[in-house]
Amino acid sequence: MASPQHGDFSYASLLEISKKLKRNPKELAADLLVFLKTEACSSSHEKQVAMLAHAEVAGPGFINMQFSQEFLNSKLHRLLSLPLGSTSLKGKKILMEYVSANPTGPLHIGHGRWAVFGSSLARALSFCSAKVYQEFYVNDTGKQIDKLYESVAAIRSSKPIPEDGYHGEYLHSFKNNTEDPLQSILNEQKETLKKIGVHFDNFFHESSLRTAPHRPQSKNIQEIEENTALSGSASSSEKPDTLKHCLDLMESKNLAYHHDGALWFRSSLGGDDKDRVLRKSDGSLTYFALDIAYHFTKLKRGWPSLIDILGADHHGYVKRISIATSLMYKYLIASKEQLQTSQAEDFSISIIIGQLVKVFRGGKEVRMSKRSGDFIALEETIQEIGPDATCYFLSRQKISNSLYFDLEQAKQKNLENPVYYVQYGHARIHAVFRKALDAGILQENLLTNTVPGLPATQEYTLIEQAIPQLLDTPLMLSLEPTSTARRLLLQAMQFSSEIEQLTSSVHAETHHICRWLAETASLFHKLYNEQIFIKNKTTEDKEYSLSMLRLLAVVAKTLKAGLSMLGVSAPNTM
RNA sequence: GGGGCUGUAGCUCAGCUGGAUAGAGCAUCGGUUUCCUAAACCGGUGGCCGGAGGUUCGAACCCUCUCAGCCCCA
Secondary structure, eight states: OGGGGGOOOEOHHHHHHHHHHHHHHHHHHHHHHIIIIIIIIOOOSSTOOEEEEEEEEEEETTEEEEEEOOOOHHHHHHHSOOOOOOTTTTTTTEEEOOOOOOSSSSHHEEEHHHHHHHHHHHHHHHHTTTTEEEEEEEESSHHHHHHHHHHHHHHTTOOOOOTTTTEEEEEEGGOOEEEEHHHHHHHHHHHHHHHHTOOOSEEEEEEGGGSSSSSGGGGGGGGOSSOTTSTEEEETTSOOHHHHHHHHHHTTTTTTETTEEEEEOOOOGGGSSEEEEEEESSOOOHHHHHHHHHHHHHHHHTEEEEEEEEGGGGGGGGGHHHHHHHHHHHHHTTTTTTOSSSOOOEEEEEEEOOOOOOOOEEEEOOBBBBBTTTTOOOHHHHHHHHOOHHHHHHHHHHHHHOOOEEHHHHGGGGGHEEEHHHHHHHHHHHHHHHHHHHHSSSOGGOSSSSOOOOOOOOOOHHHHHHHHHHHOOOOOOOEEEEEOOHHHHHHHHHHHHHHHHHHHHHTTTTTHHHHHHHHHHHHHHHHHHHHHSOOOEEEHHHHHHHHHHHHHHHHHHHHHHHHHHHOOOOOSSS
């Protein structure tokens, strides 16, 4: 926000306020300055520490401020001794649905993008104390699935695959086994997702929405993984027909009507340009009907805040499904049907449209089509460039922007991929700590496995084990206004608010994490080249080293937090 | 025909609520290693922010029009 020469941070929107108040911005700034100096400086919300050392009016009406040494010191102490996190979304219950790939083939690179984006966002929301439930919708009924079974059946009986069936090579592995293809493909998808750190709380099968088994010969796919504790009354011996219930409800509430032999949803009520068909005149249901029923169950299971991440090819769906879900929620509140949630204002549905990934190979675009079998598998990419680079690469750009992905380039650029730059920063800090241990600056007998502010684990890093002995170190950094060390500390302090900001925005721009990581790593590498942390000549040097280690420990802690939010590892050596 | 996304350095992209001299990485040119990891650091070159109007103290950002690319629906 502020460049270093403008102090630690600056306030710029005073000019806008002054317009409304019809006051001279400079005068207003001067008044605010007096207030800041008397009020804010004397009562920071932590202890009684003066927050500001300096504040001044600059330019046409900016206020530039500088933190006091004491404030920075206490902030550093907190960052080191407490868990990182925020309470900005405390009490929020959010159900996220993403990936939801059809179980008709392996995941492609586009799915990888939604997966990485979704899981990063989920971690960011959890970081802000929201309760997040991650779900994958398994589209296990319908024409595409029938085609899958027909194609496999043809392969098994050595007959030609139907023209409009699936021709991908991956299906040929079913020739010599009797596995259920759908279940098997789904399992493979899960395995792939696991490699990039994506875990779902639930795989919701579309077939569970209706009673009539869609495909009697494959009963094993009917096993419902849905957590019954969360699904309210769904645990009775007879499975309720959610879809029928939902459609009946809509009819009874006059949200749906019959016309021309079809059943229509009054989506125009909510501002759609026309009503949409739920059940065609031939009796078959539209995807839309199933989607409404699915979203209905999300609400009924007690999740009032919904986030859907859809591919750009589904953007036509956004409006109608938002409308349908809102109307459903209104009904649920109106009828006082059992809801595990409390307030109506908790309801929100946010549908994030992720643009597609354009895949190139040596400058030539590769078209993705699952049916012909010509697609870029996520699995293949992970194997070629590794899970860390995959996650980072897929996170780097705004989700609303098409992502250009050249496989050849990604392969070649292994060492130039920015993820290594950040990881290297983390590993380098470890090297400094190892050196400090060798030099006797850190005391081996004081290393501990009970680290404040971190979850219990058997595998604390050296840095983490050293935290307790660093907490007592006084801050002796030369934190001149524009020093790299000061900028680095401010950057680390910024991490939590960076995450808060992206979770509060509708666009949920997780690529900001990448930017923050790269900036932080850059500042660290700069500092590393500016000075030597471990000198070990005099007592003074030793104290200096300890104070620097304290700063570096915070940097390592936040770097690791940022990396793991993206599903990227934070190695200790490279 | 209707709708969505995008247009910023040679390439790939950031740019947070309209704010101070538009930023990174790669590429390119030149420097830095008796010292904690050179997978690093420092410096140079490179810009009509697609174009035109408008809003205002101020616009890459907001509004209108327009051009180009990608996608969805009919």
